[in-house]
Amino acid sequence: MKYEVFTNSKLKFKTMSKKSIYVLAVIALTFTACKNEKKTEDHHEGESTEMHDISDGHHDNEGEHAEENRNNEASNDKNSATSAMVDGYLEIKNGLVSDDKIVAAKGGKSLLNAFASFNMESLSKEQHSEYMEIVENATEQAEHIVKSPIDHQREHFEILSNDMNDLIALLGTEKTLYQDFCPMANNGKGAIWLSETEEIKNPFYGSKMMKCGKMQKQIN
Amino acid sequence: MKKYLKKIIIVLVIAFIGIQFIPRTYNLSDTIPENDISNTLDIPENIQLIFETSCYDCHSNNTEYPWYNMIQPISYFMEGHITEGKEELNFSEIGSYSNRKLKSKLKSIINQIDDEEMPMFSYTIIHRKAILSEENKKQIKKWVSINLNNISK
Numbered sequence: 001m002k003y004e005v006f007t008n009s010k011l012k013f014k015t016m017s018k019k020s021i022y023v024l025a026v027i028a029l030t031f032t033a034c035k036n037e038k039k040t041e042d043h044h045e046g047e048s049t050e051m052h053d054i055s056d057g058h059h060d061n062e063g064e065h066a067e068e069n070r071n072n073e074a075s076n077d078k079n080s081a082t083s084a085m086v087d088g089y090l091e092i093k094n095g096l097v098s099d100d101k102i103v104a105a106k107g108g109k110s111l112l113n114a115f116a117s118f119n120m121e122s123l124s125k126e127q128h129s130e131y132m133e134i135v136e137n138a139t140e141q142a143e144h145i146v147k148s149p150i151d152h153q154r155e156h157f158e159i160l161s162n163d164m165n166d167l168i169a170l171l172g173t174e175k176t177l178y179q180d181f182c183p184m185a186n187n188g189k190g191a192i193w194l195s196e197t198e199e200i201k202n203p204f205y206g207s208k209m210m211k212c213g214k215m216q217k218q219i220n
Numbered sequence: 221m222k223k224y225l226k227k228i229i230i231v232l233v234i235a236f237i238g239i240q241f242i243p244r245t246y247n248l249s250d251t252i253p254e255n256d257i258s259n260t261l262d263i264p265e266n267i268q269l270i271f272e273t274s275c276y277d278c279h280s281n282n283t284e285y286p287w288y289n290m291i292q293p294i295s296y297f298m299e300g301h302i303t304e305g306k307e308e309l310n311f312s313e314i315g316s317y318s319n320r321k322l323k324s325k326l327k328s329i330i331n332q333i334d335d336e337e338m339p340m341f342s343y344t345i346i347h348r349k350a351i352l353s354e355e356n357k358k359q360i361k362k363w364v365s366i367n368l369n370n371i372s373k
Binding site: 133134136137163 | 324
């Protein structure tokens with residue numbers, strides 16, 4: 001395709017200087033290149049919808065289920081495979097605690113990598129569909145955290161924290177974590193976050209309200 | 221120098237004409253899809269109208285195209301915007317979202333409105349009607365909150 005464009009322009013503009021032809025070729029190439037990139041993206045999108053359809057059966061009781069998990073004692077299974085995900089999440093959290101958007105974005109990347117390299121074969125059928133739903137949502141939040149200013153990062157971190165909490169309840173972790181609650185976040189409705197330290201350090205407000213919040217439970 | 225300038229202009233004009241032949245895809249559909257918001261959530265007419273006026277051009281399967289969409293590269297950039305917008309949130313496909321995803325999207329609607337990120341400035345600068353009034357914002361946020369509570373139950 002790229003060659004075609006090149007030869008066409010060559011034929012048409014034989015009389016023009018070499019330089020002009022190059023300029024035109026570059027313009028044409030830029031456009032064809034962009035088009036191609038777009039196509040692969042679309043393809044991916046199709047794939048993810050397909051995956052999504054599989055998990056559709058679980059919709060109705062999904063919300064309920066997640067609530068239940070949150071209220072129950074977190075699963076005590078020690079799962080080392082989730083460590084990379086928890087590490088990525090905590091990197092985001094610590095970035096936000098120190099009002100550092102770059103660290104938070106880096107954590108977002110680590111989390112995306114951890115999701116991508118997780119081996120799903122170890123999951124049971126029921127675990128698999130819930131895992132897919134959680135990770136689909138969490139991935140979107142992480143992608144936004146990678147590319148957004150800090151206020152947005154915090155908004156997406158709030159949603160991500162719920163997902164991570166459910167994920168840990170589903171798969172377990174070998175790490176000791178604390179589930180903390182900030183009554184002011186989420187437009188005053190309150191929101192949870194996970195921390196590796198017992199001491200409260202608020203990621204939703206950072207230095208503005210470092211000590212705001214209370215520990216709700218210990219995981220492991 | 222003048223000779224070069226002339227050549228550059230000729231090249232640009234030809235390139236401009238050339239790119240007009242890049243194929244366009246249109247984001248248009250005549251049917252209300254099964255997964256449309258109207259089939260999924262209880263949505264009053266006034267809220268539906270606000271969404272249609274301020275959001276649907278980029279967040280549904282139907283875009284109301286302006287005349288200048290006939291011109292490349294405007295059409296090309298617009299297409300990119302629409303694809304990206306629909307990927308983030310598509311009111312025509314909301315029924316296919318998991319409850320978890322739907323909840324996140326509803327929360328993000330409130331956040332985007334509060335942060336005055338959406339409808340975005342580059343869009344409202346042309347589409348003046350799409351600007352949300354304070355009353356509009358209040359209505360949407362109230363409706364979203366009710367639906368968020370319903371999903372949590």
